[in-house]
Amino acid sequence: MKITVENGVKELTILNGTAEPVYHKKAIEVKGGSINSALEYLSKKVVSAEIIEHSKLEFCYDKLYLKLLYDARERNPDVIEGSLKLHPDLEKFNINSGKSYSTFDLADFIKMNRHYFENKDYAMKLVAELRNFEGKVNRDLEAKTDERGNKRALINQVVESNIPTGFFLELPVFVGQEKQRLEVEINITADFSCSLISPDLKEFIDLESKKVLDNQLNQIKALHPELKVFEY
Incomplete structure (x- = not known):
């Protein structure tokens, strides 16, 4: 190795050993x-x-x-x-997902999540009606001599007269966004299973995203x- 010193430099210091590592900032x-x-x-x-x-x-x-x-x-x-992303508080309701509940399970779920309802008293009324739903249908069926064709009619009758057609939730749809007021309906089948549906939620997600x-x-x-x- 040949080293030439110029521009009036009279002394050159050579260090032997391991050089300090080159530091690169860590990315966020x-x-x-x-x-x-x-x-x-x-x-x-x-x-x-x-x-x-x-x-x-x-x-x-x-x-x-x-x-x-x-x-x-x-x-x-x-x-x-x-x-x-859909907000976790909304996702746990399984609206429009096809998830089925028994009337008792849905009543318990609503009771534990009544703080998301626009009206908590309305939520508790819904809990009481859901818990009494299956028993009312069965009692009315026992009073009839012919149950054929009556079960579906009785379920429709109880839903129309006892179960509210829908309820309103107030919660964010997307993470990081403000709360929305959403109407949700309860769909009850002939085997007493329930599901939650909401055309309003489907429309909101499609248009607002x-x-x-x-x-x-x-x-x-x-x-x-x-x-x-x-x-x-």
Whole structure:
């Protein structure tokens, strides 16, 4: 090895041993976050135009997600990914899922979750009617000499006269979003099994999911108009 010293340098120090390791900043990674994760990240940082030039935002309407790669040309870029997910409080009701309950099981479930109802007294009235439902049908059937064709008619009669046609819940539909008022119906079959259905919920999910994603995109674009945005 030949070393030449120039520009008036008279002394050269050579160190022998292991060099200090090169340190690279560890990336921030958020996976499985809520749909507003990318906006939350960007709104809390002081971002230069150069860094935005090296960043990108990906989104998908079908899978309802946003993914931010912040300063993507760095060795360890931050990756912030969030998606629009149904709220756990809503999911446990199994609305429109086809899940069946017995009238007693549904009554117990409603009693333990009455705090989600718009009216708690109404919820407890529903609990009482569900617990008495099967017994009332059976008592009326015992009073008849011919049960053929009567069971379905009696069930319809009891549902129309005793069981409320529906009830209202107040809870968020999506994670990170405000509460919504949703009408839910109880469907009861000839074997006394129950299921919860809600055309309002189906419509809300279909129409609002794209609106929520667009709202996030618009806020991010307003915050950083130069950010590259790609649809997948």
